[in-house]
Amino acid sequence: MEDQRTLRNKLQRNDLVSTLDLKSAYLHIPMAEESSRYLGLEYNNQYYRQKTLCFGLTSAPHIFTQLMRLIISQLRPRIRTVQYLDDFAFLFTTESEALAGIKEIILLFESQDQRQNVINLTSFHPINSHTSDS
Numbered sequence: 001m002e003d004q005r006t007l008r009n010k011l012q013r014n015d016l017v018s019t020l021d022l023k024s025a026y027l028h029i030p031m032a033e034e035s036s037r038y039l040g041l042e043y044n045n046q047y048y049r050q051k052t053l054c055f056g057l058t059s060a061p062h063i064f065t066q067l068m069r070l071i072i073s074q075l076r077p078r079i080r081t082v083q084y085l086d087d088f089a090f091l092f093t094t095e096s097e098a099l100a101g102i103k104e105i106i107l108l109f110e111s112q113d114q115r116q117n118v119i120n121l122t123s124f125h126p127i128n129s130h131t132s133d134s
Contacts, residue, residue, distance in 0.1 A: 001065060007082045007089050016092040018102055023087035026060055029053035029067060061085060071112055075105065 011017075023026075030052055031039065039047040039057070053060050065085060072081055072088070079101045080091035090105060092098035 001061075002082050002084055004084075010080050010082060010091055011092075012093070014093070016095065016098045018090045018092070018098060018105075020090070020105065022086040026053040026055055026064060027067070060084040069119060071108065074108060075101075 013109060031054075036049045036051055039054050040047055042048075053063060057063075065083070067082055068086070072083055075081055075090075082089040082091075090101055092101055
């Protein structure tokens with residue numbers, strides 16, 4: 001799984017970075033009907049089923065990461081990308097590349113019906129040097 005070390009290793013001097021965070025990410029991943037019957041609870045003689053990916057499910061982070069990786073793989077040939085669960089960093093070398101990349105990111109999430117789930121897509125921030133572990 002990618003993390004801050006992955007980001008640090010991909011950063012280059014003077015990179016521009018844009019970040020994206022998805023809101024309620026798991027709740028937008030539907031569960032298979034046959035699985036949802038195992039993910040419910042009974043309350044006042046009424047049985048409730050979880051119809052979306054559960055936060056408490058041990059495999060949820062892996063499932064979510066794999067699904068997002070399929071979407072993000074469409075960007076990776078052109079945009080350096082780091083994904084950690086529902087947080088993404090996109091790295092660019094020029095301002096024009098960043099502007100074009102951000103447009104492409106928005107179009108990709110719109111095509112996946114995920115635009116409304118993007119809680120924050122930042123404009124780009126220049127990175128002047130690598131940060132240390134301290």
